[in-house]
Amino acid sequence: MSQTRNTRKSHGMVTAQDVAKEAGVSLTTVSRSFSEAGLVSKQTRDRVLSVANQLGYSPNIAARVLASRRSRLIGLMVNNFDDPENLNLFRYVSAEAQKRNFHAILFNTSPDRQEAGLDSMESAMLHQVDGLLVSATRLEPAIIARCASQDKRIVIVGRKSRRPEFSSVYCDNEDGAAQVADDFFAKGVQRPAFVGGSPTASVSLERRDGFVKRIEELYGFQPIVREAGSNDYAKGFATAKALLDLPKPPDAYFCSSDLLAIGVTDAISEADSVKTGERPLVVGFGRTMLSRLKAYDLASVALPMEEMVRTATSHLIDTLGDARTGPTKIVFPCELMSPEARK
Template identity: 25%
Template sequence: MVTINDVAKAAQVSTATVSRVVNNGPKVGAKTRQRVLDVMEQLGYRPNANARALASQRSTTLGVVIPELTDPFFASLANGVEVVARNNGMQLLLSTGLQSAETERQAIQLLIEQRCEALVVHSKKLDDATLLEFASQVPGLILIDRYIPAIKNRCIWLDNMEGGRIAARYLLSLQHTQIACINSLHEIDDPRLRQEGFEQILSESGHPLSDQLTVRNEPTLKGGELAAQQLLARDTPFSCVFAYNDAMAIGAISVFEDNGFKVPGDISVVGFDDVLISRYSRPKLTTLHYPIQEMAESAATLALQFNGSESTESTKCKYIPTLVKRESVSPEQA
């Protein structure tokens, strides 16, 4: 492996001069600079990113913590951060929290140890106090899909409760009154807030959500299948379902169809997130659009602003989901 000493020897200069060239420092003549650059190219020398960061006092990495790699939702989040990193000539460092408080803590600590001074963190398991402690250590730490009032200007979040309200208003507008809810069993804010908003509108309309028509399971395709089987087994009539996310909605649709129910003819289904698969399911899924990539890009940009790498400007912090009407919902049959 070619070292800075090799470059200095071949170019007949000191290692300090090579370092100045690498970091665009002053006090290097044009001819000397070009000679060093030519030697670097000939030898295939690649400067160490950490060494450059130490010399320039500027981190060259942008970190992101997500729960897992396989979920398309979190892949979109990571992609949004990567776009900003690439546009700013930085490298992306990614770590996963694996839906565990201790693993989330370790993931954040690892990125800090790697000198990531700009961090986008998706954390649902760590408590507010722990995240506030990390935020005090790293000015460029931004939370996504999490709201903590004490650092509200460093939080990019979705109004999940309003998303539930939007879904309820839409189904009621189509004359649905026998309404079921398939929710995630994870003890985090998102499922609780979505259902609270949904129930609020139903109660105000005089059609409160029945406990018999509320089921919880894993927020996956399989979880949606199991939840739909639970609903059908309870033998309580329902004409539509609001699902926690698109995966659960699509899993539920497969069970309804397998049991002789047409979607949306017999049962209408609304999802949440608007991940790619929702556009290609059959029927195409009506859902609430969660602008996760846009939010991730905003969070990454904000992380750089708080880290002093960019001038601070106003950033949108709260996002509202929008209804995407496709083919899985129809008016209640008279």
């Protein structure tokens, strides 16, 4: 390697033209090796990347964005960093995006600050994301307007979209909840109860409505319904404590999430230390890591989260810049899993 190349490398002056000349390929091939790998053979791409590494070349992302108006970045917006499943959510998005030669970035719209959502939107625009996956329970109107003005595609993941212009990928919450009601009835439950999260979260409301409707069909009366206020362990614990103090407490609890169900389970365990009697049933939703812990042995409604998230990511990427593609709804089935059926 020449002294000129070494000097360029040490001062960060290596260009795509240098890589093309050294690798014996065109400038277009160099560009595609970094941005559109599917259009270049593996052998050629490996050679280009090897030469680029030797020369110390890195593509100018900012210049690429200005030239193509595409950053090949997608954003994931969540609003509950206390939920450990959000880590898996981002992992699935990142993995699927990288398969398509895109990258993902995470934005927090947690309500601990009044302007958090708007701050995240400003950050998303600053990073020039091409589109957004939204797992947050609510999108501020200002965010929606900003995305529309800049032609940013939005796909809602994990719940139905309340706006007709957005695609959404979600599971059949009502059917999953109805399966829990059927299971309670088959096991002879007499006083079923539902513990939900936020009273405005569509996912929690769908699970509540599906459960209540099926209980009414099977029993001829409504179950006990309590809204914890949010998808939070402490809120689930406190809600269960109040229900356990009733003259005739529930003998089965269906919770709109596994996190709530764990709080309910711990409240029951604490009560069991001073009371005797048959232990109530507890069922969660999501079949998350928490539900699979041996310490809890929790039944849960399973949903294909990885498949849902990967599908949403691919759908977002497929529709970027394609005005002909209208919004769509992709629905996945749920299945109640007993503790003994878990793997």
